[in-house]
Amino acid sequence: MxxxxxxxxxxxxxxxxxxxxxxxxxxxxxxxxxxxxxxxxxxxxxxxxxxxxxxxxxxxxxxxxxxxxxxxxxxxxxxxxxxxxxxxxxxxxxxxxxxxxxxxxxxxxDDVDALTHLGRMAMLGEGGAQDFAAARGYWTTGAKLGDGRCAFNLGIANAGGHGAPPDFKMAYAWFLEAEKLGNETAPTELKKLRPIMSEIEIEDAEKLSREMRISAN
Missing domain, CATH: 1.25.40.10 (Tetratricopeptide repeat domain)
Incomplete structure (x- = not known):
């Protein structure tokens, strides 16, 4: 054979x-x-x-x-x-x-394409129950595996308050992470957030981003 x-x-x-x-x-x-x-x-x-x-x-x-x-x-x-x-x-x-x-x-x-899609489906309730926490969990796993789309989606979820109150510092941190992972849209979102955040908030977000890099590695 x-x-x-x-x-x-x-x-x-x-x-x-x-x-x-x-x-x-x-x-x-x-x-x-x-x-x-x-x-x-x-x-x-x-x-x-x-x-x-x-x-x-x-x-x-x-x-x-x-x-x-x-x-x-x-x-x-x-x-x-x-x-x-x-x-x-x-x-x-x-x-x-x-x-x-x-x-x-x-x-x-650990298929990041699947994690990206699962997060979206859980966020929208497509093909099953709507579950914001599960959506964030899928995307967090994907981001830690190095997927810029998942990190970007977490930024959008935090900025928009999907499943939790809006958190601009966390959104900024995830957009920074997405940018580092090569997401081309993340810089635009960072630019949108800067005018509505204080310098201290941005510094806190940058610290959060550095901690994310440590946890991802």
Whole structure:
């Protein structure tokens, strides 16, 4: 029997060496072969190739099948991709409840995309109960994993008083953290907050941000 890991690595080498054409088609065949031998990463990657038509004809129906396989094999990214398809009704009916459950599965594996989406769904009550504390918890976990979107969302939640009274110092601290993590919108939000905060409040927020960096590391 062929080694699925070797097939997976060979597919990646071909993908890295080519912008398309025959090499990419060969990579898709190798990726499928590895996926069919129950390689979780290959199942997820082949699902993506099918979803976007890379090296193989685009097929959302087949992409759904391979994402399902990756999720069942325990890959967090596969669970997220499967949940995303159910959330948006790609090759299946829209099902926010199932999507939220799949995102929770992915979040258990520290998938930051899932944590970002879960926070939004919990904040809005989409696919389940509205839970502001849970939303903040998901985003805090994501931010500590280095995701700038989650840090930014925490800034918005604190500034807007979603689930708690507005806290501009905490909002400022999270926007600083988001900026450090590469979020391009965070500087705009910092600029909005500065005129309505005192120098002492900004200093306190900067101290909070430094403490966040320590806790994240």
């Amino acid at each position: 062929r080694d699925p890991q070797h097939l997976f690595e060979a597919a990646h080498r071909l993908m890295a060496q080519s912008d398309g054409g025959a090499a990419l088609e060969r990579a898709a065949k190798l990726m499928q072969a590895a996926a069919d031998l129950n390689h979780a990463g290959a199942a997820n990657n082949f699902g993506a190739m099918l979803q976007y038509g890379r090296g193989i004809a685009l097929s959302l129906d087949r992409a759904l099948i391979y994402y399902q396989k990756a999720a069942e094999l325990g890959l967090a990214e596969g669970a997220f991709n499967l949940g995303f398809m159910h959330l948006h009704g790609l090759a299946t009916n829209k099902d926010a409840v199932l999507a939220r459950r799949l995102f929770e599965q992915a979040a258990a594996g």
